[in-house]
Amino acid sequence: MALTITNLSKTYANGVQALKNVSLDIPTGMFGLLGPNGAGKSSLMRTIATLQDADTGSIMLDELDVLRDKDGVRRILGYLPQEFGVYPRVSAEELLDHLAVLKGIGNARERKETVEALLQQTNLWNARKKNLGGYSGGMKQRFGIAQALLGNPRLIIVDEPTAGLDPAERNRFHNLLSEIGEHIIIILSTHIVSDVTDLCRSMAIISQGQVRLTGDPLTVVEQLRGQVWRKVVEKDEVAATQAEHHVISTRLFAGKTIVHVLSDSRPDGSFEEVNPDLEDVYFAQIAERKVAVVA
Numbered sequence: 001m002a003l004t005i006t007n008l009s010k011t012y013a014n015g016v017q018a019l020k021n022v023s024l025d026i027p028t029g030m031f032g033l034l035g036p037n038g039a040g041k042s043s044l045m046r047t048i049a050t051l052q053d054a055d056t057g058s059i060m061l062d063e064l065d066v067l068r069d070k071d072g073v074r075r076i077l078g079y080l081p082q083e084f085g086v087y088p089r090v091s092a093e094e095l096l097d098h099l100a101v102l103k104g105i106g107n108a109r110e111r112k113e114t115v116e117a118l119l120q121q122t123n124l125w126n127a128r129k130k131n132l133g134g135y136s137g138g139m140k141q142r143f144g145i146a147q148a149l150l151g152n153p154r155l156i157i158v159d160e161p162t163a164g165l166d167p168a169e170r171n172r173f174h175n176l177l178s179e180i181g182e183h184i185i186i187i188l189s190t191h192i193v194s195d196v197t198d199l200c201r202s203m204a205i206i207s208q209g210q211v212r213l214t215g216d217p218l219t220v221v222e223q224l225r226g227q228v229w230r231k232v233v234e235k236d237e238v239a240a241t242q243a244e245h246h247v248i249s250t251r252l253f254a255g256k257t258i259v260h261v262l263s264d265s266r267p268d269g270s271f272e273e274v275n276p277d278l279e280d281v282y283f284a285q286i287a288e289r290k291v292a293v294v295a
């Protein structure tokens with residue numbers, strides 16, 4: 001199974017062009033869509049989820065025309081949106097049962113089995129009678145995944161799921177996502193680079209509505225080897241370093257600043273080579289855009 005997005009564009013009524021000729025091939029497994037705030041990730045996710053239309057372009061899930069056959073897509077789609085509201089005075093068990101009815105699981109016995117299995121899988125069984133208003137952020141996200149899994153979806157979209165979760169809940173959420181299956185497509189939209197490093201076998205970086213890079217994380221990181229250099233500088237040296245070099249990131253460490261610089265060769269003897277990671281790949285893409293905008 002594959003999701004093929006071709007030349008997708010979208011301009012909102014206020015003139016903002018959120019998607020510019022986006023083309024992506026998304027294979028089975030977990031796919032990471034990485035980009036800064038405002039990059040166009042949610043616009044793309046909502047379009048795939050049939051919640052809004054594109055101006056031009058096409059999206060095919062194998063033979064299924066996603067932009068035309070919306071009912072067909074909804075039958076096989078699980079969606080966890082960025083803003084996921086719950087009814088605070090209803091228990092997880094009751095709401096999941098209700099959502100299962102809406103998903104078309106009419107048989108009461110089948111529904112009971114499905115709801116119970118999902119509550120177990122998302123580790124909410126012991127809290128199933130508790131009102132959702134009393135759930136923590138992480139529990140709500142796990143409930144969000146439980147509802148997205150109703151009806152055995154073949155395509156799951158999760159939009160920025162770990163923002164605001166503490167490390168333990170984030171781990172739990174990651175484990176849950178990676179257990180869900182290798183045989184369906186899961187698109188994880190996020191601005192948290194390590195979510196993609198940890199979970200995804202293929203990915204894309206999107207910024208300002210355009211796809212900047214696609215590939216598998218290991219390969220795109222390897223392609224940057226020999227081009228990233230680091231130096232520890234005092235805070236008041238950062239500006240001068242930025243003026244002289246192509247700085248892709250700065251990070252505070254013990255009161256000093258670690259700068260990462262992109263360069264085909266060692267800029268000078270004061271820099272040491274970095275073992276690049278996906279964060280370097282990401283910042284290199286995003287930093288290039290900033291340079292392009294200034295120029």
Ligand SMILES: Nc1ncnc2c1ncn2[C@@H]1O[C@H](COP(=O)(O)OP(=O)(O)OP(=O)(O)O)[C@@H](O)[C@H]1O
Nearest residue numbers: 012014016018035036037038039040041042043044
């Ligand atoms: N309904 C809308 N009407 C007008 N502009 C919109 C609308 N939705 C999004 N935008 C704009 O389109 C651009 C892309 O937004 P989008 O929400 O798709 O990005 P994002 O990558 O999901 O960002 P974030 O992580 O902040 O949600 C932004 O400039 C945003 O302000």
